[in-house]
Amino acid sequence: MDSITHTLFGLALYGTVNKTDMSRRQKAALLFTTVVGSQIPDMDVISQFWDTTGRYQMWHRGISHSLLMVPVWAAFIALFVRLVFKEKGWRWFNMSLLAVFIHDTSDTFNAWGTGYFEPLSSARLTLGTIPIVDVVFWMIMLGGYWTARIIKKRYHRSPHQIYRIVWALMIVHAAAQTGQGMALLHETKDQYDQSVLAADFIPGVFTVVGKKDGIVTLQKGSIWTGLAPIAELESKEDSDLEVLFEQNPKARTLVEWSPFVVIVDDGTKLGVFDPRFYRKGASFLYEYIDIN
Incomplete structure (x- = not known):
């Protein structure tokens, strides 16, 4: 997915948490955790600056997007939260883990793919069933954002349940797209x-x-x-x-x-x-x- 979509994923993930009893610092730590976790695998773009052998195409979305690196990135973010925000506990690691996992997994659905199983396999895992920029994801998240604002303003309730519905709808959309794409691929396999x-x-x-x-x-x-x-x-x-x-x-x-x-x-x-x-x-x- 593109960087904007990954950022929106992070914000939508932030929205799923009931923050009624959280302090301002905890909310800031949570926002940092979900947004950075949704972006951090793409730090591999800096490798283009020292690429002298034409390998950047393999380095980008390579091992940085592998399942092996998901807990590594999560541990790095959790450590930063502990040092900077002075927040301890498994909550930050778990949320980071989920954010990074969503980033890596969502990237496998478009044609660019990822090195999802590196270093065990250098092959790119690509389903090709979701475009790089998916307007349906954007529309679902935008609809959820405005609905959450109304819920919070009119009823003074935490809108976290709305964002959980947003994620359910996005999963349904991804599943529907993938099912249709796989059906077409099966139809032409011979x-x-x-x-x-x-x-x-x-x-x-x-x-x-x-x-x-x-x-x-x-x-x-x-x-x-x-x-x-x-x-x-x-x-x-x-x-x-x-x-x-x-x-x-x-x-x-x-x-x-x-x-x-x-x-x-x-x-x-x-x-x-x-x-x-x-x-x-x-x-x-x-x-x-x-x-x-």
Whole structure:
């Protein structure tokens, strides 16, 4: 998910707690815990500043987003709360644990995926059933925020139950999206040797990207409308990519990172791109070299 959505997740998680008997300092510590916990795995973006080998694509959302690191990040946040806010107890660790887990798990639902099982596996876990920016999540949280304000202002009651309903609705939305996407993927599984999903910004709409015998096909639609082909791409599977990898190390990383790639070898360029991000005749995840 994008940084704004992760921040909103943190605020929504903060809202689920009944803070009636909490001091101002405890509320501040809780807000810090949920928001920072919802953002801290993305600290790996700083690795791009010392990346000299083209590995950033693997480092970002890599081990920092693994299940192994969830308790490590949580312990770090809990320690900070103890030192700065002078608050002790397991509450801060548990809330941090939940916030980080939500971040890492929610990122597995979009096409970018995460290194969810690193270091046991370097493969990216990606379902492709939720877009990077999901307006439905935003609408649910915005609706919950305004409802919580009304409850607090008119009835002078803690609105934490409203935010718990917000989370229930978001889980239902994610489950519905994933169920629809998996149904489309299952429907086309016999057509391809490899296939993946990429969710559209419109809820319920997906692109199924399949590869067979060097041909990559993109089909877009929903379980209600069916799928319609939108592009067919030829991948030059017999091309020697070693010279590409030597001159552009990011290309090797992209091949490792992507479920599968399209190989371009047209006499002027040698490159690879991820077809899940193919729009208007090009993919923004494209690494190549010019051939003299």
